[in-house]
Amino acid sequence: MEESNTRGKILKAMYQLIAEVGYDKASISKVCTLVGITKPSLYYYFPSKEDLFRAVSESMWPTLDLLDKNFFAITDAQAYRAYLDAMGRSIIENYHDDEERRHVLAEIDLQSTRIPSIASHQKRLGRTMGESIASVLRHGCNIGVFDKGFDTKGNAEFLYVVLNGASQVISRHESIDAYVAWKKAVDAIFCEATSDLRSTEEEHLQGK
Structure with missing residues (x-):
């Protein structure tokens, strides 16, 4: 449940950043700050920014x-x-x-x-x-x-x-x-x- 919850928060944060500043400026660092996790933690769910973007698109x-x-x-x-x-x-x-x-x-x-x-x-x-x-x-x-x-x-x-x-x-x-x-x-x-x-x-x- 915790993993699913964290993944959802990451997707939501990326979605909001893309809406606000666009994909190019929606950095992994900003996503981590919004979610309150480290980069290694984010990469556990999404190996790259591109993978995260694809997941947002799929959602x-x-x-x-x-x-x-x-x-x-x-x-x-x-x-x-x-x-x-x-x-x-x-x-x-x-x-x-x-x-x-x-x-x-x-x-x-x-x-x-x-x-x-x-x-x-x-x-x-x-x-x-x-x-x-x-x-x-x-x-x-x-x-x-x-x-x-x-x-x-x-x-x-x-x-x-x-x-x-x-x-x-x-x-x-x-x-x-x-x-x-x-x-x-x-x-x-x-x-x-x-x-x-x-x-x-x-x-x-x-x-x-």
Whole structure:
């Protein structure tokens, strides 16, 4: 518990410093002073400043539990749709429009153009998020919510873009309701699935 608590304090301190002075001026010494630890103690958790920055970046990304037994126990279409809708809403709830977050996001974007490892890390986080959404959609196919022709990859990318866009508009404090956008995105993939199923049934009847 103590290790987890110290790690969290380090991440929070680095986050605040990046928001206030930017990554370049957010020194390890300043982080240690804010947390009240020595440099060797900090390096126990994060081998370098770059590693700490990557951890801050990762902490801002939403995560999905792919081992969620409650989710994979869902076999009812209505319950599945409710879960998918709640999943997106939960992710959006983690986004904030405070000034600190805007500064940190801007700094991450800036440093991604300067530090190759940060750029590749951001891409990996994006792939992981997309794969997580695809896993959720595959479960929908497995339980018959979507038919076999359902474009899992394309729809996962579509939902990922909606969620990523929600993060951007919220961070810029734009007057857009991200929850409404997410609901329409979920409606869209279910509408597509219904259309595909109707087309399949019509083709089957014509074949007879």
